[in-house]
Amino acid sequence: xxxxxxxxxxxxxxxxxxxKTEKIVGGAATxxxxxxxxxxxxxxxxxxxxxxxxxxxxxxxxxKSVDTEGLQIKEGRKxxxxxxxYHNNMNSRDTLETQLNVLEDFEPKVPKKHTTSEYLxxxxxMPSVQKKVLAQMKKRPKLIVLDTMNFWMDHYLxxxxxxxxxxxxxxxxxxxARQLSQEYSLIKAAKKILKMGPTYLIxxxxxxxxxxxxxxxxxxxxxxxxxxxxxxxxxxxxFAGGFIGYLEKTQDISFENMKRAVIxxxxxASFCVEKFxxxxxxxxxxxxxxxxxxxxxxxxxxxx
Amino acid sequence: xxxxxxxxxxxxxxxxxxxKTEKIVGGAATxxxxxxxxxxxxxxxxxxxxxxxxxxxxxxxxxKSVDTEGLQIKEGRKxxxxxxxYHNNMNSRDTLETQLNVLEDFEPKVPKKHTTSEYLxxxxxMPSVQKKVLAQMKKRPKLIVLDTMNFWMDHYLxxxxxxxxxxxxxxxxxxxARQLSQEYSLIKAAKKILKMGPTYLIxxxxxxxxxxxxxxxxxxxxxxxxxxxxxxxxxxxxFAGGFIGYLEKTQDISFENMKRAVIxxxxxASFCVEKFxxxxxxxxxxxxxxxxxxxxxxxxxxxx
Numbered sequence: 198x199x200x201x202x203x204x205x206x207x208x209x210x211x212x213x214x215x216x217k218t219e220k221i222v223g224g225a226a227t228x229x230x231x232x233x234x235x236x237x238x239x240x241x242x243x244x245x246x247x248x249x250x251x252x253x254x255x256x257x258x259x260x261k262s263v264d265t266e267g268l269q270i271k272e273g274r275k276x277x278x279x280x281x282x283y284h285n286n287m288n289s290r291d292t293l294e295t296q297l298n299v300l301e302d303f304e305p306k307v308p309k310k311h312t313t314s315e316y317l318x319x320x321x322x323m324p325s326v327q328k329k330v331l332a333q334m335k336k337r338p339k340l341i342v343l344d345t346m347n348f349w350m351d352h353y354l355x356x357x358x359x360x361x362x363x364x365x366x367x368x369x370x371x372x373x374a375r376q377l378s379q380e381y382s383l384i385k386a387a388k389k390i391l392k393m394g395p396t397y398l399i400x401x402x403x404x405x406x407x408x409x410x411x412x413x414x415x416x417x418x419x420x421x422x423x424x425x426x427x428x429x430x431x432x433x434x435x436f437a438g439g440f441i442g443y444l445e446k447t448q449d450i451s452f453e454n455m456k457r458a459v460i461x462x463x464x465x466a467s468f469c470v471e472k473f474x475x476x477x478x479x480x481x482x483x484x485x486x487x488x489x490x491x492x493x494x495x496x497x498x499x500x501x
Numbered sequence: 502x503x504x505x506x507x508x509x510x511x512x513x514x515x516x517x518x519x520x521k522t523e524k525i526v527g528g529a530a531t532x533x534x535x536x537x538x539x540x541x542x543x544x545x546x547x548x549x550x551x552x553x554x555x556x557x558x559x560x561x562x563x564x565k566s567v568d569t570e571g572l573q574i575k576e577g578r579k580x581x582x583x584x585x586x587y588h589n590n591m592n593s594r595d596t597l598e599t600q601l602n603v604l605e606d607f608e609p610k611v612p613k614k615h616t617t618s619e620y621l622x623x624x625x626x627m628p629s630v631q632k633k634v635l636a637q638m639k640k641r642p643k644l645i646v647l648d649t650m651n652f653w654m655d656h657y658l659x660x661x662x663x664x665x666x667x668x669x670x671x672x673x674x675x676x677x678a679r680q681l682s683q684e685y686s687l688i689k690a691a692k693k694i695l696k697m698g699p700t701y702l703i704x705x706x707x708x709x710x711x712x713x714x715x716x717x718x719x720x721x722x723x724x725x726x727x728x729x730x731x732x733x734x735x736x737x738x739x740f741a742g743g744f745i746g747y748l749e750k751t752q753d754i755s756f757e758n759m760k761r762a763v764i765x766x767x768x769x770a771s772f773c774v775e776k777f778x779x780x781x782x783x784x785x786x787x788x789x790x791x792x793x794x795x796x797x798x799x800x801x802x803x804x805x
Contacts, residue, residue, distance in 0.1 A: 285685075286685075381589075381590075382726075382727065382728050382729065382730070383726050384726045384727065384728045385728055402709070405706070405709040405710075406709075406710075406723065408726065414799070415726065415800060416800060416801075416803065417723045417726070417800050417801055418803075419710065419721045419723060422686075422687050422688050422712065422719060422721070423686065423688060424686050424688045424689055425686065426686070453803075453804075456803040457803060457804075457805050460803060460805060490805065494805060495718070496719060496720060496721050497720075497721055497801060499720065499722075499757075499760040499761060499764060500757075500761075501761050501764060501794065501798060
């Protein structure tokens with residue numbers, strides 16, 4: 198059993214009301230792999246970086262059971278770079294700069310031994326790349342999760358709709374769910390989106406938690422209220438990594454188990470935002486995860 | 502055992518993206534009393550209206566076990582009137598018109614037999630009026646809940662802080678918690694506010710649920726995701742009514758029971774917003790409440 202993760206491995210420069218970073222390591226797949234590594238011991242990465250990317254980070258991933266054979270390192274080229282500034286409420290941000298660099302002409306290549314991975318996490322990336330990865334899978338994975346964002350809805354909707362049609366779980370935020378469905382009510386939005394292909398939909402609401410839908414049911418998991426939110430970057434990816442990591446570990450893709458996976462995803466996201474970049478999650482211990490999980494249970498449990 | 506409710510009984514004219522009303526019956530105390538009446542059979546109202554207020558509504562309250570002896574009806578005067586327009590996301594609104602009318606010189610008079618009520622709900626109103634009611638209580642109620650809003654923080658902060666000092670539970674929304682505490686993080690905000698007097702704090706987050714705090718614990722209850730939100734007016738008051746009504750019914754003011762009361766408050770609020778004004782909650786049945794409670798439990802339950 199293993200998880201194939203495709204997504205960006207990148208540099209970010211981030212400004213939030215709590216501070217500002219130089220170029221630091223980021224990227225959807227980086228967060229996903231690290232978060233999933235607390236549950237799964239077989240993670241396969243498909244991505245691309247330039248030769249400016251630190252080998253230290255690749256070693257970090259390898260130490261966390263991430264097989265980086267599918268990570269292309271382009272000689273003489275530069276890694277994808279994104280720079281952004283969060284507004285005061287941390288719920289919205291402005292992109293200051295995007296340098297696509299190696300992403301411009303990225304052709305994902307899934308190593309042959311990874312084409313039978315049973316769990317596939319299509320991290321936020323061009324829908325055409327997500328589709329190319331899907332096409333390379335030798336057999337249909339047991340579970341395909343796709344994360345995306347408004348940018349692809351604005352510019353590559355057709356590609357995105359084709360990709361969405363093929364997946365089991367779609368994860369987007371509330372504004373994106375509204376955009377994709379043209380419905381304000383999230384209940385109505387979910388109904389429409391579930392007709393587009395996926396069996397499950399996760400609507401991420403940031404500090405307001407996450408909703409998990411299938412055709413008949415809905416489950417809500419809050420976000421843990423935190424004393425300090427330092428940097429929201431990667432929260433959604435850490436959520437996705439925790440979610441799919443837990444599902445792979447438990448080998449159970451029932452709705453009941455997905456609820457637990459959503460809680461674990463929320464736990465990982467709650468750590469992610471406490472420091473800039475991957476600083477917090479790269480050093481996380483199982484004990485910390487267990488302890489926070491208990492806080493989640495305490496936060497939400499009642500008898501009625 | 503009984504609940505004393507003080508707050509406005511009023512006329513509203515409301516505009517939302519879903520429609521527009523003429524002058525309809527509203528007011529914090531109206532919503533509180535109706536919501537509480539599903540749990541408590543002894544509710545005492547202290548408020549004021551003009552002689553333009555429909556006796557039909559007073560009869561409705563009486564039929565719902567509300568004793569209106571403390572409701573002053575001012576001859577030749579007009580009832581408090583508020584008119585507002587909600588923005589597209591329903592989270593913010595503009596006040597179009599406020600006619601204080603009988604509220605201008607309102608002197609609350611708690612009927613003697615109600616000065617020993619064991620539960621006191623100080624609905625959103627001038628803090629000076631809330632204080633005058635407190636001063637008329639013959640013995641300290643078992644539980645005092647105070648609801649307020651940013652307007653009083655802006656203009657009557659000193660009075661408000663004095664009132665808050667005397668109460669057990671303060672209910673405000675997230676923006677108001679931030680304003681009152683000068684802290685963005687709701688965890689930090691709660692810590693500061695709990696030092697101002699109340700033992701419990703409820704932070705209402707509208708469609709994003711509610712948080713219940715004491716010094717050591719925090720509990721989160723989501724709002725039920727709804728297909729249609731027609732009019733948010735009175736949601737917070739219906740929440741407060743359901744909350745204190747359930748506490749009075751169960752005669753248990755432990756944190757564990759307050760969690761249940763928060764859930765019942767959310768159930769009542771979820772009905773309130775489905776139609777304009779009191780239209781939905783005035784005709785609610787116990788069966789509907791039980792059914793929605795089950796939906797809440799389903800929405801939030803997981804085993805981990």
